[in-house]
Amino acid sequence: MDSNPSTAETIYVSDAVTTTAKILVVGHFAVGKTTYIGSLSEITPLRTEEKMTQASANVDDLKGAPDKVTTTVALDFGRLTLSEELVLYLFGTPGQQRFMQLWEDMARGALGALLLVDPSRLAETFPVIDLVEKYGLEYAIAVNTFDATAEFDEDEIREALDLLPDTPVVYCDARDQTSSARALIALVQHLLTRAA
Numbered sequence: 001m002d003s004n005p006s007t008a009e010t011i012y013v014s015d016a017v018t019t020t021a022k023i024l025v026v027g028h029f030a031v032g033k034t035t036y037i038g039s040l041s042e043i044t045p046l047r048t049e050e051k052m053t054q055a056s057a058n059v060d061d062l063k064g065a066p067d068k069v070t071t072t073v074a075l076d077f078g079r080l081t082l083s084e085e086l087v088l089y090l091f092g093t094p095g096q097q098r099f100m101q102l103w104e105d106m107a108r109g110a111l112g113a114l115l116l117v118d119p120s121r122l123a124e125t126f127p128v129i130d131l132v133e134k135y136g137l138e139y140a141i142a143v144n145t146f147d148a149t150a151e152f153d154e155d156e157i158r159e160a161l162d163l164l165p166d167t168p169v170v171y172c173d174a175r176d177q178t179s180s181a182r183a184l185i186a187l188v189q190h191l192l193t194r195a196a
Contacts, residue, residue: 016084022109023187025076025092026132027116028124032144032174033092034076036116039180040090041078075106080184088184107135114187116144116174119152122160129161140168140190142183146175166190 013020025033038045076092091106113132117125132139143157152160154169163169168190172183 013079013081013087014084017081017087018085020087020089021111022089022091023184024106024110024113024132024137025090025116026113026128026139027144028118028121028128031116031118031121031124032146033116035146036114036142036144036172036174036180036183037076037078037090037092039175039177040080040184042081043079046075046077075102103131103135107137110135110137112187112191113137113139114142114183115139116142117157117161119143119145119157122157125161138191138194140170140183140187142174142186143169143171144174145171146173166193 025036027033034045075094076090078090078092080088080090082088091110093103093106115125115128115132129139141157141161141163143152145151157163157169158165158167168186170183170186172179174180
């Protein structure tokens with residue numbers, strides 16, 4: 001899981017790969033989806049980041065992320081080779097309501113979703129949970145702890161988000177490859193359990 005920039009020989013998937021899987025990385029605006037994918041992708045991630053302008057001042061609420069200057073306007077994309085035969089494709093969705101029309105296409109064919117949560121802005125997670133459930137995706141919650149945000153234990157997160165008992169809740173730092181990998185492993189284990 002080396003996130004070094006791609007070289008000519010790592011850009012393309014090996015001919016030995018027989019299985020690919022699509023995973024969505026979802027969450028509300030400014031929760032760290034782009035950063036998360038960047039921490040895991042073995043290729044230089046595709047990002048559709050644009051500078052935020054005055055036109056979005058009354059639309060995008062920056063109270064939880066006052067230093068944010070760019071935003072994803074379509075998707076983020078990364079790749080992670082798990083074995084000679086298996087590759088994961090990571091698709092990050094935009095977090096703002098005005099981009100939700102992209103979800104239908106992005107959810108098509110996805111095995112599941114890793115839902116990033118900012119513990120200081122839990123209320124913003126409900127519309128995302130609604131979308132994940134609308135499209136019938138299994139999911140795990142990854143509480144992104146990269147900021148000095150309010151700390152809640154797992155039971156408090158479960159209660160606040162009204163989660164089913166088997167929905168995984170993990171803590172991660174979206175900037176850290178090892179921490180991000182643990183969150184992805186929790187999702188994959190959940191998907192395997194549900195498929196059994």
